[in-house]
Amino acid sequence: MIIYNVTVTVEESIKSEWLLWMQEEHIPEIMSLGLFVNAQLKRVIKSNDLEDTFAVAYTCLDMKDLHKYQVKFAAELQNKHIEKFGDKAVAFRTLMEIIREF
Numbered sequence: 001m002i003i004y005n006v007t008v009t010v011e012e013s014i015k016s017e018w019l020l021w022m023q024e025e026h027i028p029e030i031m032s033l034g035l036f037v038n039a040q041l042k043r044v045i046k047s048n049d050l051e052d053t054f055a056v057a058y059t060c061l062d063m064k065d066l067h068k069y070q071v072k073f074a075a076e077l078q079n080k081h082i083e084k085f086g087d088k089a090v091a092f093r094t095l096m097e098i099i100r101e102f
Helices: 012-031 063-088
Strands: 002-011 038-044 051-060 089-097
Touching (some): 002 012, 002 063, 051 063
Antiparallel strands (some): 002 051, 038 051
16 A cells, blocks of 8 residues: 655644644545545644644555546645645655555
C-alpha cells in the first residue's frame, strides 16, 4: 500500500477554520473520488506555539491509484487550498510505501 502524506504548517490565526474545512470539505472531497481507502488527520507535536503543523495521510492500494489522483485531481484540489488559505497554510507532500505492518 502507498501513503500519500500531506504535511501542512498552519498559522494560528486560521487554525480553527482550516481544521473545520479539512474535516468537512477537503478530505471528504478527496475520499469521495474512490482512490484512497482511508485518510488520517494528525497533528505534529512540537514546541512552537506560533503555528501548528498537521499531516494528512491518505492510503491507497497501489501507485496506479495514486497516479490517477495526481494526474486527474491533485492540481485542482491543491489550488482550492491555496485560494482559500494562501501562504497561511503551507503544504509539502511525501510518498511512502508500506512494506510490512507489525
